[in-house]
Amino acid sequence: MNKTVDIHRDDEASKTGMWLFLFTEMLLFGGLFVVYSVYRFRNATAFHLAAHELSVVVGTINTILLLISSATIAMSITAIQKKNKKLALLLLFVTLLLGLLFLINKYFEWGDHIREHIYPGSTILALRGQGDVLFYGLYFFMTGLHALHIIIGMVFIGFIAVLIYRDKIDSGNFVLLENSGLYWHLVDLIWIFLFPLFYLIT
Amino acid sequence: MEPVHKDTHNIIPYRTLLTVLAVLITLTFISVFITQIYLGTLTVAIALLIAAVKSTFVLRIFMHLKFENRFLSSMVIAVILIIAAVIFITLLDYIYR
Numbered sequence: 410m411n412k413t414v415d416i417h418r419d420d421e422a423s424k425t426g427m428w429l430f431l432f433t434e435m436l437l438f439g440g441l442f443v444v445y446s447v448y449r450f451r452n453a454t455a456f457h458l459a460a461h462e463l464s465v466v467v468g469t470i471n472t473i474l475l476l477i478s479s480a481t482i483a484m485s486i487t488a489i490q491k492k493n494k495k496l497a498l499l500l501l502f503v504t505l506l507l508g509l510l511f512l513i514n515k516y517f518e519w520g521d522h523i524r525e526h527i528y529p530g531s532t533i534l535a536l537r538g539q540g541d542v543l544f545y546g547l548y549f550f551m552t553g554l555h556a557l558h559i560i561i562g563m564v565f566i567g568f569i570a571v572l573i574y575r576d577k578i579d580s581g582n583f584v585l586l587e588n589s590g591l592y593w594h595l596v597d598l599i600w601i602f603l604f605p606l607f608y609l610i611t
Numbered sequence: 612m613e614p615v616h617k618d619t620h621n622i623i624p625y626r627t628l629l630t631v632l633a634v635l636i637t638l639t640f641i642s643v644f645i646t647q648i649y650l651g652t653l654t655v656a657i658a659l660l661i662a663a664v665k666s667t668f669v670l671r672i673f674m675h676l677k678f679e680n681r682f683l684s685s686m687v688i689a690v691i692l693i694i695a696a697v698i699f700i701t702l703l704d705y706i707y708r
Contacts, residue, residue, distance in 0.1 A: 439694035446702060480631070484629075487622055487624070590673075594674045595674075605642060609642060610646060
């Protein structure tokens, strides 16, 4: 047990590395926000009308689910620091559950659109004009990429939970939990911008 | 022997985290409410401003930037400025083309 403690460990470097990775994620979504602003500028009316078709209620519920899940994973770091393994695991479980609920909402949301023949490449959507095609193209791509990040984050958090369960992560060594938290918060951060841009600004 | 690594870990109280969560949820409702009443072009600015305030809370408290090395937060600011600059310059190009 002591062997692992004596091995050189640099938590600050570990977190810095995670942040560097998050910067590439921010630039990835940043690039998409550039595309969004240009398309919106060029198709203001179509974007305005198309955004009306998204459900503000579902969008708001999903925003709140993600915000709560961000708080629960942040609280699980506090719990592990206070050596409360059970609470830390419970909070991670709640985080995963909220992530799953987010995805379920997304599933029904996308399902409704697809049933109305609104999806990239749909001929019926194409008839509505270039602006609608661009709006929904970006909508599906950006929320889809975001949902993919949710899935990756959930797998990451799942691994961390197993490590906590096996006492590989404890109050003396929890930088991995912190890093998974950082990733999850970034996913939340991206949604904080996706939500007003697609659902609210109509 | 105790391992020598600098302990940069602050324990953030549950209460702080829950307060931040309450603030974030309130801000979400405010932005929904404001954008539902018509404010014209101001809507975009207000919605994005609220989103920026929300992300500041997430970055500083949830992501611990407030308690970390200054170097990390300055890098985060740099990345945000790069994205803002690219959006600004691209839009200038489209508006005055």
